[in-house]
Amino acid sequence: MREQLEALRDEALQLVNQASTQKELNDVRVKYLGKKGPITEVLRGMGKLSAEERPVVGEIANAVRSVIQTELEQRLVDVKQQEMDAKLALEAIDVTLPGRPKQVGQAHLLQQVTDEIEDIFVGLGYTIAEGPEVEQDLFNFEMLNLPKDHPARDMQDSFYITDEILMRTHTSPVQARTMLASKGEPIRILCPGKVYRRDEDDATHSHQFMQVEGLVVGEEISMADLKGTLEAFVKQMFGEAREIRLRPSFFPFTEPSVEVDVSCFKCGGKGCNICKQTGWIEILGAGMVHPHVLEMAEYDSTKMSGFAFGMGIERIAMLKYGVDDIRHFYTNDVRFSEQF
């Protein structure tokens, strides 16, 4: 009986080793270990054995069963692995094919520049103020020290709607409005927005463009504070190595007034086509708020002083990104939008 069992064992193990699918393995299990299998047969015939032989044969039979069982299980693990490998091999794809990207839109370049400027000045303690684009002559000119018939009004040709209402020519009326509303309290605001001038559109002129202005009013605000503020802005916007230069100028709403140049961010000041060989690029106008402007907005100009500055967003964007035609900003050509 022992021989019989061992023969069965060898036979089963051989089949286990030959099996290459889960099904074949299952067949082997059913055939040799199932209720009708030969080992069960042998065990059933044990009743005929003597009491001494019975445990011995039983032990052998159990050992044979156990070996087959163990081998089957091990083999099953291997076969499963092989089957999985084969299946996955069939599923292989060319991973270098393009994916299915989600289209993502871009912020307008003028928006990106505006956001960047806003963030810099929020960091310097400013908040954002806004006002209407269709404005009263009062706020656009008169409260900025530009009475009717002032020759300096020629500096800005305007789109009037009625004698008293026009498209604002700069964001400065927001300053006047904010000062009036602040009732003598200190102010620190940044005013971005659209402005309009009566210009024919060409590569460097646009009847609509964007400006951002800043206004600080407080006790003992000086020209040195203006210079320090603009230096901080320019270094953040154009790089740590940048410097600024103030040149005397004229605006009706500031006194003294200056034009501010930044050292060329392309050539670093050596002279190139961007800075027209001068090493400096004019980027903004600024000055100390004119005492008349403070007083018209009910500030005591003997106690309070302030500075203001303003720049064109298009100009900053054109300089920083090398855009050569202002009309690109308003055509919204896909080939332009996609670049930024």
Next chain:
Amino acid sequence: MLVSKQWLQEFVDVRHKTGQELADLITKSGIEVEGVEVRDADLNNIVVGRVLTKEKHPEADKLNVTTVDIGQEEPVQIVCGAPNVDAGQDVIVARVGARLPGIKIKRAKLRGVVSEGMICSLEELGFEKKYIREDEQDGIHTFREPVTPGQDVLELLGLHDEVLELGLTPNRSDCLSMYGVAHEVAGILNTTPVFPSVEVPEAASSTAVTVQLDSEACTFYAAREIRDITIGESPLWLKNRLIANGIRPINNVVDITNFVLLETGQPLHAFDANKLGQQIVVRQAKAGETFQTLDEVERTLDPSMLVITDGERPVALAGVMGGANTEVDSATTSIVLESAYFAPTSVRKTSRVLGLRSDSSSRFEKGVDPRRVVLALDRAAMLIAELAGGTVLSGTAEAGTLQLEDHLIEGSVSYINHRLGMEIEGTVMKDLLERLGLEVELSADALTVSVPTRRQDLMIPADLAEEVARLYGYDALTSSLPREASRGFLPKRNQHRRKMRQLLQGAGLSQAITYSLTSEQRAMQFNEQQDLHPVKLAMPISEARSTLRTSLIPGLLEVAQHNVARQHADLAYYELGSVYLQRDASLETLPLEQEMLAGIMVGLAEQHRVHGTHVKTDFFVIKGIVETLAEALDVPLTYEAAAMQSMHPGRTARILLDGEAIGFVGQVHPGLSKEEYGLKEVYVFELDAMALHSKVARVYQEISRFPSMTRDVAIVLDRSVSASEVEAVIMQAAGPLLKQVELFDVYTGDNVGADQKSFAFSLRYQNKERTLVDEEVTTAHQQVIEALQSSFKAELRS
């Protein structure tokens, strides 16, 4: 303002500076020099030649062979093609080796004849045509003045000069004169300017001219009478000065008035005395009065304009231009010379209304220096006596008064230093201000400055701060930051905008910025509010940019049109910007500026060709974007079918928030999009951007630990019932256990009636407190079914 360095030299010593050095100094202290022209940069070796003989060229009809004395031992032979060359003339000769703009003169053979140099026209020396005498337009220049062969022509014509172009800001009208520029440059160079003394040689007999002022727009008027004038050409030096400053010489009298205008900044006018008479009356023009100005244009005047009259008819438009009826011409022998102070606003208005600007009006409208009104008159009278042989009658006819007093500014050293953030000594400030010709008294901190009438821009202490700073130099300015700390923040509305922008960009739309001004017709497209009045510009540049928009859609359609025409057929753009809504018919109030968020989509929304997949933009794609936005912004939007003239009648939804319409979404009417924008199928949305700013604060909702149960319901109902109506009934009927309703199938076709459709909804029930019991879900679901049956006569589908 053009400034000849040679001329400037008469008042200030600038010999030790080049034009460019001078320009840099002037620019640095506040007046931008826009250019420096070195007038002899391309010229040398050009001398006076006397034509000795002239013969026809043997081989060429149009050429002459001349011998010319150019101050050397032997005359030279020059072949000349000019028709007006002749023996005896004094001409300009470019010698062999000379340089002219673009040419180098070499010894040459012209049709076999040797030519040693070139006889030149003024044009060949770089003069503009307008400066060349009528009869020499097509030929060479000949000197009428006594000159010597061999003399340096560049010297004679004043070309060893540099001309600075000043870009003057409106406050510095004092520099619209050589005197003013001389004061400024002397201040910069720290020297004192010198001006010519004026003495009028008066005749014994006195003038009988009378002046009467009948308008407040003229505060002072003075006139001198000059007789026995010989009108003729001005001397070379005078013509040279005018040409260097951009003015065309005409005749000695006119040239002198222009010369004195440039010198002093005071405009003058000369009338032919025989045409004018003895009486001058200054008054406002009468309505409809007509008058021919010197430029031969007949002008219709109105009572806002100031005129000079002879008691009857206008003879000049005050401060703007003289009249043809009293013009000085070659036959003139007597003149009346005018110098006056006209109110700046009056001149400015007249010049603007008539569209007529002159060297005179541009000075009067900024305010001339009262102290130079009489000075200039006398200076011109003196020069006319000298250069036109005139006899100046004694006395000046005048009327009115001038403000001649200095203006006092009470400033202080500490004020200026505070304002600048600098620490400049009072004595230094005093010195700087005195350099500009101001009188300064310094006593402890007090700085009292007496400003002469020529500097009308200096009014208040802040103006002194600027004068000190610009001469001291901004390079010395230190940097600081405002001392007080301040709370900087991005306001909520700005944060909201950034969030909307990020969401739409994440959804694949790029930002557009378009013009606020459009055509009147497009301005009112896509906004069907009946009470709006168009907001139009009084003087637009073009009809296409004449009216303020009331919707962002037309601008976005133009963007789509532009791109589709350039082979970009798949587009998704949004814009965040204002529309301008005017409900006040009188237009006296400002329009409401409402910030809108709009989007446009054309073509494919998504395409992956290699994978064979694409999504075509349709109503539901763009509506999905609005839904995504609303979901993320936490605003519960609802939709209902809408009819708008510019939109597809069956594919447009009004968007509502709490029952209020805040926008729309849908397909642009195909007729409109095709005809006007060349676009077949365009989808758009437009929403009130600030309505999307949710005021609801989000609060944490407990996440249920208990499972949910899902039941489906499929119904057949009338085709006209909308999904949102059905959904509303379901939500209403189901009670608190219903957590979510999802429409997952819509069917129309053979299996339902022709006017019917089928909806299938999936309903998810959940209880936060405990596990659901089957019966309670069944009860709730049964309520839903009954409600659907009773509300819509819906039949259940199995």
